[in-house]
Amino acid sequence: MVAVFNKELLSWYLITLKLKETVEANLSKSSAPATPTSDLGARPQPLLLTQGEEGGEERSPSARIARSPTPGPDAEWVISIREKLEQARQVDSACPWAKLSIYRVPKSLREGDERSYVPQVVSLGPFHHGRRRLRDMEPHKWRALHCVLGRTGHDVRAYLDAVRPLEDRVRACYEGGARGLPSNELVLSLVLDGTFALELFRGAAAGEEGGFAALGYSRRDPVFAMRGAMHSVQRDMIMLENQIPLFVLDRLLGVQAGRPDQTGHVAPLAVRFLDPLMPTDEPLLRTDRTRMAAAAEFDPLSGSGLHCLDVFRQSLLRAGPQPAPPRPWHKRWSQTRRVADRRRQQLIHCVSELREAGIRCRRRKTDRFWDIAFEDGVLRIPRILIHDGTKSLFLNLIAFEQCHMDTTNNITSYVIFMDNLINSEDDVRYLHDRGIIEHWLGxxxxVADLFNRLCQEVVFDINDSYLSGLSEQVNRYYNHKWSTWTATLKHNYFGNPWAIISLVAAVVLLLLTFTQTFYSVYGYYEPLQQQH
Structure with a gap:
């Protein structure tokens, strides 16, 4: 019995052990991975396909990397790249440059001549707001606002509430969006600066009616009087970085008049105030233009200006017929002859070289200083006045034309033309003697240095110039040999009375010598013929 019992116990033990082995084997098979761990490093991982890739279209490696999860510290790097791309998409869709009109002057233009672009007396707008050296004018801005409130009986909140809805529109006008100023400070600066500018405009426009005294200012006022620092203020108000959008000035003037929505009244006032900066001194024609600017018929500027610099530029170009556009056959080459090098900006030769080719310069009586003409070897150039503010005026006009894409380059074309025309002080002296250049410089x-430095870093296409056709005519005349020979003869033998007398004497002597020779020969052969 003992043996039998041990046999049966051993059988049950063996059966239990077999069942245990079977269960453990099944469990190990179900938990094992599909791919052995040792093969992970050798086998390529399958690409993650998106909806557009399921049909077999392969994406670029960069797209696969951007969409595939990146383990480890690289994940933050990819996330930062995606954030920058999203920011670029938002900027591109918002198109913030579409409404830009007030720019910071590029460094390439302002190098070596900072004072011509940076205000020295008064700041207008956010670019130079709060500068230490310009703070002396701040109390006078508050005086102007106080005078306006006292004269109109308004509360200051009326002006703040009128300007605040324009904040987004104003920020869109400035390069960089005036990010340095918070909302309240920007609105207050626009009210202060705009009111100050309007008081200057109205005081200058009311010159025949008492000027600033009619607005409530003392005759000895240090700022609101047409003397003293006024010229410096005018020069600062023509700088590109020192502008206020014209619609802000229109709104402030409208609130003063009780008609907040009126437009088109500031532009004529600005032109009248900035008239002393005009680069011409034709008194009769300037009087006509000023009268037109002050009249209601000054429609070309009504509601179309961006700021005071733009309005002033339009008044320069619209004082008469617009400059003739470049001829179409010149436009053909504009894509292949883009120039950024001064050596390739040669429109015409200098005055000294033109004179050697028989081309003369004469004064053209018009206040449109850009209206140059050429006919029968005579280059007719309107009179231009050069004073201490001319350099800053032309530099800021050129900078505006370089920055703003929706404008022509007519001022730049004129300055480059004069730059080519003037190479030395002899050229300036000749133009001065002909009444073309009048200057108040030393x-x-x-004067020659002024024109030669105005466009040193300007990118300019000579084929887009309204003077390209005229320059072609001048150069064609210059290259004609007959005109050069005629000019040389006049210069060498008809330059002064003594040269003319010497030439006539030489001709007479030559004729007498020829006559004497003829009769000597004739007297020798005549007897021989009679003998035969």
């Missing part, structure tokens, strides 16, 4: 050398 000497002719300073």
């Amino acid at each position: 000497n002719e050398r300073e």
Whole structure:
């Protein structure tokens, strides 16, 4: 019995052990991975396909990397790249440059001549707001606002509430969006600066009716009087970085008049105020233009200006017929002859070279200083006045034309034309003697340097110039040999009375010598013929 019992116990033990082995084997098979761990490093991982890739279309490696999860520290790097791309998409869709009109002057233009672009007396707008050296004018801005409130009986909140809805529109006008100023400070600066500018405009426009005294200012006022610092203020108000959008000035003037929605009244006032900066001194024609600017018929500027610099530029170009556009056959080459090098900006030769080719310069009586003409070897150039503010005026006009894509380059074209025309003080002296250049500078050398430095870093296409057709005519005349020979003859033998007398004497002597020779020969052969 003992043996039998041990046999049966051993059988049950063996059966239990077999069942245990079977269960453990099944469990190990179900938990094992599909791919052995040792093969993970050798086998390529399958690409993650998106909806557009399921049909077999392969995406670029960069797209696969961007969409595939990146383990480890690289994940933050990819996330930052995606954030920058999203920011670029938002900027591109918002198109913030579409409404830009007030720019910071590029460094390439302002190098070596900072004072011509940076205000020295008064700041207008956010770019130079709060500068230490311009703070002396801040109390006068508050005086102007106080005078306006006292004269109109309004509360200051009326002006703040009128300007605040324009904040987004104003920020869109400035390069960079005036990010340095918070909302309240920007609105207050627009009210202060705009009111100050309007008081200057109205005081200058009311010159025949008492000027600033009619607005409530003392005759000895240090700022609101047409003397003293007024010229410096005018020069600062023509700088590109020192502008206020014209619609803000229209709104402030409208609130003063009780008609907040009126437009088109500030532009004529601005032109009248900035008239002393005009680069011409034709008194009769300037009077006509000023009268037109002050009249209601000054429609070309009504509601179409961006700021005071733009309005002033339009008044320069619209004082008469617009400059003739470049001829179509010149436009053909504009894509292949883009220039950024001064050596390739040669429109015409300088005055000294033109004179050697028989081309003369004469004054053209018009206040449209850009209206140059050429006919029968005579280059007719309107009179231009050069004073201490001309350099800053032309530099800021050129900077505006370089920055703003929706404008022509007529001022730049004129300045480059004059730059080519003037190479030395002898050229300036000749133009001055002909009544073309009138300057208040020290000497002719300073005038020549002024024109030669105005467009040193300007990118300009000579084929887009309204003077390209005229330059072609001048150069064609210059290259004609007959005109050069005629000019040389006049210069060498008809330059002064003594040269003319010498030439006539030489001709008479030559004729007498020829006559004497003829009769000597004739007297020798005549007897021989009679003998035969």
